[in-house]
Amino acid sequence: SLRAMASPPLEEHVFLVESFELIQQFAKQFQDKLCGVDMCMEREHGCQHSCISTPGSFYCECNPGYRLNVDGKTCSPIDACADGRHGCQHHCVSLRGSYSCRCRPGYYLSHNQRSCTMIDYCSFGNHSCQHECVSIPNGHYCRCRSGFTLQPDSKSCRATDLCNGVDHGCEFKCVSTEGSYHCVCPEGQQLQADGKTCSKCGAGHVDLVMVIDGSKSVRPQNFELVKQFVTRVVDLLEVSPQGTRVGLVQYSSRVRTEFPL
DSSP states (O other): OOHSSSOSOOHHHHHOOOOOOHHHHHHHHHHHHHOOOOHHHHHHHOOOOOOOOEETTTEEEEOTEEEEOTSSSSSSEEEETTTTTTTOOOOOEEOOOOOOOEEEEEEETTTTTTOOEEEEEESSOOOOOEEEEEETTTTEEEEEEETTEEEETSSSSOOOOOHHSSSSOOOOEEOOOOTTTEEEEEEEEETTTTTSSSEESSSSSOOEEEEEEOGGOOOHHHHHHHHHHHHHHHTTBBBBBBEEEEEEESSSEEEEEEEEE
């Protein structure tokens, strides 16, 4: 009849009292369940952190950041980094019941407290780079713009002399510019379409006769300058029987043809 009336679990609600010892046990359980006895206060519970009373019993509970060991009494700290769900970009550091993210040297922790941002050392304004500053973890380095070479001081830049580093093929002279080079010709000559060779100004053929003063009043030093002038003019011409023909006449007290056309 009692089993039919009682609610499950029956082993906790129905008691068969057959001896004095069972009467004492029944009285104790009856008192614990109905009178609200604090089991954590009545006995040595052995819980390392907290004891939680229940009707007729108790259980141990750990502080936040700890887990209950298999003995049901002692507690161990939870390694929040071990489960891999911390989301730290670089390093996870376990704390009691929690964790914190840390960055490798040369980085700082972002506002989300998980990702890391590289420190921009160039933004400090003390790099002294002539052209460009490039930040790297734990420092920076200087870099030159295209057409320039970094000097031994690792800060200043010098225009790269491409004329010394490439087979420029210039007939007369190579001139380096920023990141490039170009060919030039002597005075009086023009650069050809290939950008390398020079043409003499003899496209139009003429008959040229030069008359020079060879009197004593000219002085030997000045006469050398006259001859250099004549030489420079003739060198610029394509002299040939079918091209430009040159003649020279010298005069002083008399007139003399040095050579005909």
